[in-house]
Amino acid sequence: MSREPIRGFPGIAEYREMLEIRHLRSKNHFVIMILAVGALLTILYTSLAGYDPVYVLSLSIAFSALILLNLTCLAYGRENVLFNQLNKYVTTFGVFSVAVAMIFIFRSPSMLSLLFIAYAIAAFYQDRKVMLISNVSLLFTFLALMTNYRDFFTVENASAENDFGLFFFVIVFISLLTISQYIMIKQKGFFYNQIAISRETEFRNIEFMIDAGEKATGRTIDAAGYFAAVEAFAAALSAKIGVPDALGGTLAVLREIEAGEPCERIAARHPGQTPESLSRLADLLFTGRHKLRKVAIKIGRVRAVDVHRREIFSETQFKTFNHPSDTLEIKIIAFSIFYAALKRGSAGMRPLTEAEIYDAIVHTDYFYYNDPAVMRIYRENNAVFDAIARDAFAAEAER
Amino acid sequence: MIRFLRRVVNTDFLPMNEVRKIKVVLIMTFLLIVTAATIGFAFFFDYAAVVKIVVMAVFLLGVGLIYLLIRFNRIMAAIHVTIVYTIALTMFYTQGTDSFYAYLFFYISLSVIVFYQELYIFLGYGTVVAGYGVFYILKHAGNLLAPDDIPGSIYAYVVLLLMFYLIFLLQSLHNEKLYTDLNLEWVKLNQVIGSYQDFTLFHLEEIRKRDKGVPFYEDRAFRKAVDELSVFVCEQLREHGRDITNVLDLYIYIHERGLGKIIENEELSTATKKIANRLDKYLLNRRTDMVSILLNFFTRFRATEPYRPNRYEYHLGRLAPATDEQIVALAFVYRVLAVEPSAFDAWGQPDKIMSHEEICQLFAAPEMEEFLSDGQIAFFKENADLFRDHLGRKG
Numbered sequence: 001m002s003r004e005p006i007r008g009f010p011g012i013a014e015y016r017e018m019l020e021i022r023h024l025r026s027k028n029h030f031v032i033m034i035l036a037v038g039a040l041l042t043i044l045y046t047s048l049a050g051y052d053p054v055y056v057l058s059l060s061i062a063f064s065a066l067i068l069l070n071l072t073c074l075a076y077g078r079e080n081v082l083f084n085q086l087n088k089y090v091t092t093f094g095v096f097s098v099a100v101a102m103i104f105i106f107r108s109p110s111m112l113s114l115l116f117i118a119y120a121i122a123a124f125y126q127d128r129k130v131m132l133i134s135n136v137s138l139l140f141t142f143l144a145l146m147t148n149y150r151d152f153f154t155v156e157n158a159s160a161e162n163d164f165g166l167f168f169f170v171i172v173f174i175s176l177l178t179i180s181q182y183i184m185i186k187q188k189g190f191f192y193n194q195i196a197i198s199r200e201t202e203f204r205n206i207e208f209m210i211d212a213g214e215k216a217t218g219r220t221i222d223a224a225g226y227f228a229a230v231e232a233f234a235a236a237l238s239a240k241i242g243v244p245d246a247l248g249g250t251l252a253v254l255r256e257i258e259a260g261e262p263c264e265r266i267a268a269r270h271p272g273q274t275p276e277s278l279s280r281l282a283d284l285l286f287t288g289r290h291k292l293r294k295v296a297i298k299i300g301r302v303r304a305v306d307v308h309r310r311e312i313f314s315e316t317q318f319k320t321f322n323h324p325s326d327t328l329e330i331k332i333i334a335f336s337i338f339y340a341a342l343k344r345g346s347a348g349m350r351p352l353t354e355a356e357i358y359d360a361i362v363h364t365d366y367f368y369y370n371d372p373a374v375m376r377i378y379r380e381n382n383a384v385f386d387a388i389a390r391d392a393f394a395a396e397a398e399r
Numbered sequence: 400m401i402r403f404l405r406r407v408v409n410t411d412f413l414p415m416n417e418v419r420k421i422k423v424v425l426i427m428t429f430l431l432i433v434t435a436a437t438i439g440f441a442f443f444f445d446y447a448a449v450v451k452i453v454v455m456a457v458f459l460l461g462v463g464l465i466y467l468l469i470r471f472n473r474i475m476a477a478i479h480v481t482i483v484y485t486i487a488l489t490m491f492y493t494q495g496t497d498s499f500y501a502y503l504f505f506y507i508s509l510s511v512i513v514f515y516q517e518l519y520i521f522l523g524y525g526t527v528v529a530g531y532g533v534f535y536i537l538k539h540a541g542n543l544l545a546p547d548d549i550p551g552s553i554y555a556y557v558v559l560l561l562m563f564y565l566i567f568l569l570q571s572l573h574n575e576k577l578y579t580d581l582n583l584e585w586v587k588l589n590q591v592i593g594s595y596q597d598f599t600l601f602h603l604e605e606i607r608k609r610d611k612g613v614p615f616y617e618d619r620a621f622r623k624a625v626d627e628l629s630v631f632v633c634e635q636l637r638e639h640g641r642d643i644t645n646v647l648d649l650y651i652y653i654h655e656r657g658l659g660k661i662i663e664n665e666e667l668s669t670a671t672k673k674i675a676n677r678l679d680k681y682l683l684n685r686r687t688d689m690v691s692i693l694l695n696f697f698t699r700f701r702a703t704e705p706y707r708p709n710r711y712e713y714h715l716g717r718l719a720p721a722t723d724e725q726i727v728a729l730a731f732v733y734r735v736l737a738v739e740p741s742a743f744d745a746w747g748q749p750d751k752i753m754s755h756e757e758i759c760q761l762f763a764a765p766e767m768e769e770f771l772s773d774g775q776i777a778f779f780k781e782n783a784d785l786f787r788d789h790l791g792r793k794g
Contacts, residue, residue, distance in 0.1 A: 009699075011706025023577060030569055041558065049550045108549045109499060113559035116506055120566040124573075153499070154545055161443045165500030172433060173507050179425055180514040182407075187418050187516065188574075189411030191581035198588040199711040204698035205595040209602070211701075213749075216602035216609075221739075230730045233789035237726070237782065247730075250723045283709070283718050286731045295713045295770060296732045300741030300753065301594045302766045307586050318414040319589075319688045324472060326677050328636065329646045334681045334689065336628035337650075341683070341693050344621050347606040348599075349697040360699055368412040369692065372402065377635045385628060392624035 012196040019192045021081050024088070025074065027124050031091060032070045034121055039063030042102070055105050062101065066094045092122040092130050096137040103145065109153045115141055116173075123181055126188050131181045135174065142170055197365060206294045212348050221287045223258055227251065250281070257282050320369045331371040335378070343389040354386040416474065419515070423477045426511055427465045430484055433507075434458045437488065444495030454491055458484070478515055482524045485511045489528065493535050497542040505532035505560055513567040518575040521568060529564040533557050596686050596694050598749050615683040616654040650678050716772035729775055733758060734790045755787040 042063065046056045073087035099114040115138055122134040145152060146167065153166070214220055234247035253273060256266045267273045273281075283291035321334035345351030352360075360366060362379060370378075378385060403424065410418055437458070441451045461484045468477035489504040508528045512521050536543065536556045543556055607614070615621050629647055634640030653661060653675055661667060661675045681689040712718060715732070719725045736758050742751040753761070762771065762779050771779075779786065 009706075011710065014706070014708070015711060026577075027573065030573060034566060034569070038562075045551070045555075106549050106555075108552050108555065109543065109545050110548070110552045110555040110559065113506070113556070113563065117559060117562055117566065120563055120570075124566075124570055161440070162498040162500060165440065165498055166503070168436065169500045169503045169507065172429075172436075173503060173510065176429055176507060176510050176514075179429075180510060183410055183418065183422060183425070183514070184516060184574075186410035187415075188577070190413065190415075190418070191578060191585065193411055194585050195581060195588065198585055198592065201695050201698065202588055202592050202595070203710060204701060204703060205592050205599065205694065207703060208694065208698050208701060209595045209599045212599045212602035212606070216605040221735075226731065226734050229734055229790050230727065233730050233785055234727075236785050236789055240782070240785065247723050247727050250721075250727050254727065280719070281724065284724060284728045284731065286735055289704075291718060292728055292731055293735060295715065295718070295728075296735035296739070297595075297741070298591065298713055299732060299761065299767075299770050300736055300739075301591050302769075303761055303764070304594045304742065305587050305590045305766070307583060307590065319692050320414070321681075321692075323677075323680075324416060327674070329633065329643050330674065330677050330681075332632045332636075332643060333625070333629050333647055333650060333678070336625045336632065337681060337683070337689060338693065338696075339628060340621055340624040341615060342696065343624065344615070344618070346615065347603045347610060347612060349603075349693075350700070352697075352700060356700060360696065365412050366696065368409065372406075373636055374632060377632050381631075381635075384631065388627045388631060389624045392627060393620045 009197070009200045012200050015199060016192045016196040019195060021077075021084055024084050024125070025077065027126075028070055028074050028084070028087065031121060031124050032067055032074075034124075035063060035067050035070070035095075038117075039067065051105075059098070059102065059105070062094075062098045066091060066098065069094070088125045088127055088130050089133060092125070092133045092137070095121045096134070096141065100141055103152060107152050112142075112145075112153055119177060123177075123184075126181070126185050128182075128185055131178070131185065134181075135178050138177075139174055142174075193365065202298075203294070206297055207289050208348075209297070210289055210293070215348065221293070223287050226286060227255055227258075253278070253281055254284060258285055258287065321374075322369060322371045328371065328373070331374055335370050335374050339378075339385060340389055340392075343386075344393060354382065358382050419474045419478065420469065420472075422515060423465070423469055423474055423481060426481045426485075426514065427462065427469065427477075429511075430465070430481060430488070431462055433488060434462060437491070440492075441495070443498075444491075446495055458488070461487075478517070478520065482508075482512055482515075482520065486524065486528060486531075489531070493539070497539070499543060502535070502543060502556075505529075505535070506563060509564055509567060513571060516571065516574055516578075518571050521571045525564060525568065529561060532560045536560065592695075593686065593691065596691055597743070599694060600686055600690065601743075601749050616651055622651065646674060646678070649675055650681070653678060654682060654684055713770055714772075715770060715775060725772075725775055726778065729771070729779060730786070730790055733779075733786050736761075737791045752792060755783075755791055758786075759783060 039060065042059050043056060046059060069090060070087060073083040073090075077084040077087070095118040096115070099118040102114055103111045119134050119138050122130050230247075231251060234245075234251060238244055238246040249270070249272075253266060253270050256269070257278065263275050263278050266278060267275065286292045286296065321331055321338065323331075326334075339357065342352045342357050361370075362375075367375060403421075406413065406417075407421055407425070410421060413421070434455075438455060441455065444451060446454070461480065465477050465480050465484070468474070468480060485508045489508045492501040492504050495501075505528060509525055512525045512528065515521075536553060540553045544552055549555070626644060626647055629643045630640050632640075633643040637643075649671065658675060658679045662672055664672075667675075680687050683690060709718065715725055715728045719728045736753050737755070738752065740750045740752050743749050744751040759780075761767070762776055767776060
């Protein structure tokens with residue numbers, strides 16, 4: 001049985017990407033700042049050391065081009081997120097190109113570290129493709145320079161041991177940077193994943209709460225009463241501000257959407273409305289599972305949230321059946337209870353089939369909620385689990 | 400090995416303590432490789448043979464210590480030992496050879512330190528390494544210079560090393576803030592979800608009682624299923640699988656007696672109380688971790704509308720761009736808050752409704768940034784009496 005972890009819910013990948021882009025912009029500010037400092041130091045050094053003005057000018061232009069590109073992409077990135085993506089890749093290529101250019105201009109072993117600086121700047125983005133570009137650029141540039149321009153890095157006490165050591169430790173260094181970047185990218189992904197999953201979980205839990213409440217109490221929102229109250233409010237507001245029928249149009253459209261009138265008929269009756277605007281207005285309904293009700297429910301719970309500093313990064317926040325402090329027996333019991341509860345179902349929760357359980361446990365983040373050994377047993381014996389649960393529940397049903 | 404690599408690949412699903420453990424294991428492997436290489440390089444070092452042997456023995460002991468710390472789950476201690484080990488390696492190389500490659504160890508050390516992504520660790524150890532690096536460059540300038548090097552080459556070494564340090568320091572600062580913000584957002588989300596689940600659980604319990612159903616922990620079939628599943632899994636992993644039923648009995652007993660009474664019971668051993676305490680988070684008679692995970696899991700199988708880009712948008716300003724729509728939306732939200740229960744009352748019933756004053760207070764809270772624009776809040780304040788008189792609860 002193969003196991004491919006997938007994101008639990010359709011759509012959250014898009015939200016996760018949005019989260020990444022939101023934070024990418026702040027990283028860009030840091031990159032611009034570092035590039036500006038680099039440019040200043042380089043121009044200062046080349047000018048003071050009396051380098052040919054052609055070199056000073058060319059390096060100034062290269063740095064300026066990179067900074068301008070970053071600023072432009074930052075500005076256009078508001079309109080189209082692809083500019084932010086493009087910026088990462090072009091800047092990575094750019095910093096390595098400038099580093100190589102400086103190595104060729106200065107021809108000094110001290111400039112070898114410029115490649116590491118370029119890598120560190122690109123590492124700011126914490127992106128997998130950027131990491132790939134950086135690694136290939138660093139490795140290729142280093143090997144090319146060491147093979148063809150060995151004299152750039154010849155120090156006074158050169159020896160065979162020194163050459164081998166340089167090769168060996170640069171390769172070791174690149175490997176370390178690669179692993180480090182990979183894990184850091186993944187670590188950042190953990191938070192984005194958790195937030196994206198929690199957003200979807202929240203959305204579904206609100207719906208679950210609404211449905212359970214309506215089923216338990218048999219009570220639904222009094223739509224007519226709400227509309228009457230808001231119309232009275234609109235009338236009082238109109239009188240106060242001196243504008244006749246201030247909210248009448250919107251309320252009339254909302255009433256018709258609530259009544260389930262077809263879009264075409266509403267659009268025909270209210271010339272300013274289009275299918276898109278009606279779809280947007282439907283979010284302002286407050287009955288059933290509509291958006292505005294969810295907003296009100298969420299606002300109503302916000303005051304209950306009280307996060308203490310020590311709760312941040314606390315492992316107890318991560319709900320799992322794989323707490324390091326728990327014994328294996330407890331982990332086994334936790335998973336067995338979980339599995340049996342899914343099979344049994346309860347009020348408002350139908351019993352799940354083995355295929356549903358297996359798919360959701362093995363192919364989503366739930367897999368990591370459990371001890372790896374317990375998961376191995378389940379993956380290899382899920383049919384046995386199914387048979388045990390079926391036997392237990394069937395025997396009881398026969399009584 | 401394969402399992403470890405699989406965990407590395409799936410790091411984005413693992414909590415922080417697990418990731419730390421993976422990082423230490425990776426650094427330990429890296430140090431083991433470098434130490435093995437050092438045995439070869441040590442032949443060229445200027446130390447006396449006995450010093451080389453003693454240092455290599457200490458390094459190997461160091462790897463053993465890191466292994467033991469990982470094995471006994473002392474991850475933070477292991478992190479410190481790996482860093483000290485790396486710095487010691489750096490010193491061994493830089494003091495032992497004039498070769499250029501020794502200089503690379505400053506970059507290697509900084510990379511090891513930054514790998515852990517702990518700001519204070521980077522500030523402490525990273526600064527020491529950068530400081531030692533600058534001292535080394537200035538003191539051993541001859542080892543690093545080319546026969547006809549550029550003017551001020553030594554200062555280029557210093558500046559580049561410090562830049563490398565500062566870039567990673569900036570990155571650590573940025574990541575620290577990013578992770579704290581993301582974590583705070585996540586913790587808040589978890590708490591809000593918990594408050595929905597309190598209501599859901601209350602209603603599900605009402606439905607269960609109305610339908611004359613039995614709770615999970617009183618259901619014999621459920622207990623039998625859990626018992627047999629636990630024994631089955633335990634027998635695959637342990638020699639005496641049946642022993643697990645004792646823990647299971649304790650689990651059921653906590654439901655009947657409550658954790659407090661078990662902890663107070665002087666007849667029970669400390670070990671039993673410890674197990675009971677750990678089992679508490681998996682009880683089924685209130686909103687525990689187990690119940691939360693179950694509810695979240697079940698929501699996956701409930702029908703919901705298809706994904707839209709504004710699915711997780713709760714800001715009225717963005718949901719309703721036109722001013723009149725925003726006012727209508729605000730009016731409806733006020734009405735929901737003023738007439739629908741949103742908390743448990745003093746009798747534990749989900750019937751508490753917010754008063755006008757509480758809503759005013761809520762709308763003035765900084766958390767409203769997520770839901771309302773400044774303009775909407777100002778509009779509410781200006782017309783609060785209209786909201787109260789026409790949209791509030793009557794009587």
